[in-house]
Amino acid sequence: MPRKKAPAKKQPKKVLAKKAPAKKKAVKKVVPKNVAPKKEKKKTKGPNYATLRGMKDILPKEGVSWQHMYHTAEDIANAYGFSYIETPILEQAMLFTRSIGKGTDVVDKEMYVFEDKDGSRVCLRPEVTASVARSYINHGMQTFPQPVKVWYWGQMFRHDRPQAGRYRQFHQFGCETLGVQSPVVDAELIAVAYNTLRDLGIETTVRINSIGTVEDRENYIVELVGYLRSKRSYLSDESKKRINKNPLRVLDSKHEQDQAVMEEAPQILDWLSDKSRGFFMNVLEYLDEAGIPYVLTPTLVRGLDYYTDTVFELYAEDDEGSQSALGGGGRYNGLIEQLGGEETPAAGFSLGIERIAMVLKKQREELEKQENYKPEKPGGIFFAQLGEQACKRSLYLIEELRRKDLRVYHNLAKSSLKAQLETANKLGVSHTLILGQKEVQDETILVRNMESGIQEVVDQKKIANTVQKLLSK
Numbered sequence: 001m002p003r004k005k006a007p008a009k010k011q012p013k014k015v016l017a018k019k020a021p022a023k024k025k026a027v028k029k030v031v032p033k034n035v036a037p038k039k040e041k042k043k044t045k046g047p048n049y050a051t052l053r054g055m056k057d058i059l060p061k062e063g064v065s066w067q068h069m070y071h072t073a074e075d076i077a078n079a080y081g082f083s084y085i086e087t088p089i090l091e092q093a094m095l096f097t098r099s100i101g102k103g104t105d106v107v108d109k110e111m112y113v114f115e116d117k118d119g120s121r122v123c124l125r126p127e128v129t130a131s132v133a134r135s136y137i138n139h140g141m142q143t144f145p146q147p148v149k150v151w152y153w154g155q156m157f158r159h160d161r162p163q164a165g166r167y168r169q170f171h172q173f174g175c176e177t178l179g180v181q182s183p184v185v186d187a188e189l190i191a192v193a194y195n196t197l198r199d200l201g202i203e204t205t206v207r208i209n210s211i212g213t214v215e216d217r218e219n220y221i222v223e224l225v226g227y228l229r230s231k232r233s234y235l236s237d238e239s240k241k242r243i244n245k246n247p248l249r250v251l252d253s254k255h256e257q258d259q260a261v262m263e264e265a266p267q268i269l270d271w272l273s274d275k276s277r278g279f280f281m282n283v284l285e286y287l288d289e290a291g292i293p294y295v296l297t298p299t300l301v302r303g304l305d306y307y308t309d310t311v312f313e314l315y316a317e318d319d320e321g322s323q324s325a326l327g328g329g330g331r332y333n334g335l336i337e338q339l340g341g342e343e344t345p346a347a348g349f350s351l352g353i354e355r356i357a358m359v360l361k362k363q364r365e366e367l368e369k370q371e372n373y374k375p376e377k378p379g380g381i382f383f384a385q386l387g388e389q390a391c392k393r394s395l396y397l398i399e400e401l402r403r404k405d406l407r408v409y410h411n412l413a414k415s416s417l418k419a420q421l422e423t424a425n426k427l428g429v430s431h432t433l434i435l436g437q438k439e440v441q442d443e444t445i446l447v448r449n450m451e452s453g454i455q456e457v458v459d460q461k462k463i464a465n466t467v468q469k470l471l472s473k
Contacts, residue, residue: 054160054168056354065360069200069353070153073173076196077151080188082175085150087131089157093123099130099306099335110158124157129306129332129348130339132176137341146179153353165324165355174329174350178336181345183279186310186331187286193314193327193349194292202359204326206292208312209300210280211248212272214334220271221247231261251299267298276309283310302328306335310347316359326359327351380407381467382424382432386417390435397435397445397460404464406471424450431470433463 051057058066077084093113100106112124125131132150135141141148153173160168175192177185190206197204211217228235228243228250235243236255243250251262272280287294294312302311313328329349336344367373383401385394391412401408409427414420417434424432434446434455445463447470448455458466 052168054162056167056169062357065357066353069173069356069360072199073151073153073196073351076192076199077175080149080175080192082149082151082192085132085135085152086154087125087128087135087152089125089155090122091125091131091134093121095130095134095339096123096126098338099133100126106158110160112157112159126156126158128152128154128156128172128174128350129176130335132178132348133332133336133339133341133346136178136336136344137339142179142342142344144179147185148178149175150178151175165352165358167354171353172327172350173353174327174348176346176348178346179344181333183282183310184286186283186347187290187292189329189347189349190287190294190312191290191292193329193351196351197314197316197326197356200356200360201363202316202326202356204314204316206287206294206312206314207297207300208284208287208294208310209268209297210272210276210283210309211268211301211307211311211330212276213308216272216276217248217268220266220268223266223271224248224251227265228261234261248301251301262299265299268301269298279309302330306332306338308333312349314351324355324359325352326355376428379471380409380427380429381471382420382427382429383408383410384417384420384424384432384434385410385412386415386434386436387440389437389440391415393440394435397433397463401464401467404468406464406467421448431467433467 093111096111097107106126111126113121114123116122132152136148151174154171155169156172157169160166162168173196175189177189190208194204194206212220225243225247228239228247232240232243234257235250236253236258239250239253239255239258250258251265253259253262269277284294284296300311300313301307302313307330309331311328311330314326316324316326327350329347331345331347333345334343336342336346381401383394383398385391394410394412398408398410409424409429411420411423414423421432430450432448432450434448436446439445439460443460444457445460446455447458447463447466
């Protein structure tokens with residue numbers, strides 16, 4: 001039988017290698033010569049936090065001025081026999097609603113009020129007088145020798161419109177005298193406020209008035225409201241609203257149209273009882289004896305409901321002749337009783353520290369513009385060191401000098417002598433102590449006169465006496 005032919009083997013298909021896609025030619029961007037290339041935006045590491053509106057950082061360069069204001073206030077308060085008190089920043093909201101009064105801007109518009117986790121309504125304190133009155137009641141201070149005289153320095157909070165010298169978080173220095181009804185108390189408080197500003201170098205004007213007792217004020221308000229209604233068409237919209245809510249606030253309105261109306265308004269001094277009028281006249285006589293200048297201001301009423309009888313404000317006059325209020329106060333005989341305590345006469349004042357700082361800054365800038373201006377040299381000495389062993393020894397010597405109540409400036413983190421001497425020059429110190437490796441071994445130290453550059457070698461054991469002599473010149 002014939003053999004069958006084997007089927008022909010299929011030839012494998014030739015697989016053609018795929019060609020790699022042709023590389024695109026890089027196209028160079030042509031940047032016109034006159035056009036600057038765009039800068040790439042830098043990626044930020046995190047959110048950029050800023051202070052809230054109406055809040056302010058007190059920076060290190062301002063610190064010296066703030067410390068000066070604090071110590072001046074402290075010295076004055078101590079000199080007049082006031083003791084320091086500090087009350088909580090957070091209080092019950094009702095404390096200020098009852099004391100300051102509904103219808104006032106502070107209560108109606110400016111208080112930071114919120115609900116606590118236990119459901120109670122609390123607020124950041126807008127002022128301290130009510131807190132001091134609450135503390136007087138809580139701690140039985142009516143049993144203390146009277147009067148109780150206290151002073152404070154602290155932060156307050158009001159949701160006010162931020163402007164120059166006015167913030168939503170601000171500081172006040174104040175004094176309160178509780179437990180005595182005497183015109184000399186009112187005069188003394190005015191003297192403390194006036195002399196605090198004078199010691200800071202600020203010339204001020206004291207504006208003063210009496211709003212009498214609650215009964216005096218009620219009788220006067222009837223007459224005032226009648227007058228305001230007859231002049232309603234001439235008043236600002238804000239004052240129109242106040243006629244029924246708080247008519248006394250119209251008296252010190254800042255609107256020009258209101259001020260024109262108030263020039264012919266009935267004056268509260270004409271409605272004082274004989275007792276209130278006599279008390280006020282005695283206050284003025286004490287101020288005359290103390291040589292404190294004042295201006296009788298019939299439209300001055302203050303913005304808080306608890307005031308009775310004497311009220312006053314302090315103003316600083318600038319170069320243009322305009323004035324800004326730096327603080328004020330008055331008598332508040334019914335406040336402690338209103339808060340649940342016994343009938344207790346009291347008076348006090350507060351000064352706005354931010355406003356004072358603004359005035360002092362402006363004075364300093366004007367002084368620096370003068371041709372013959374020379375900055376005051378700080379009362380202290382600079383300590384410079386060079387080398388590891390000298391740096392270690394410096395800690396001991398600086399501490400020894402501080403124990404002698406000597407002010408020593410230094411920067412131990414800097415190792416360069418040149419950099420340290422530059423710092424000493426910027427500070428304006430008269431002398432610098434220099435401790436190097438050789439001085440450590442010899443137990444000596446160099447005393448350099450920063451003006452002449454002359455140096456002398458002093459035994460380390462005698463350095464405190466040497467510095468005392470230099471600083472006493």
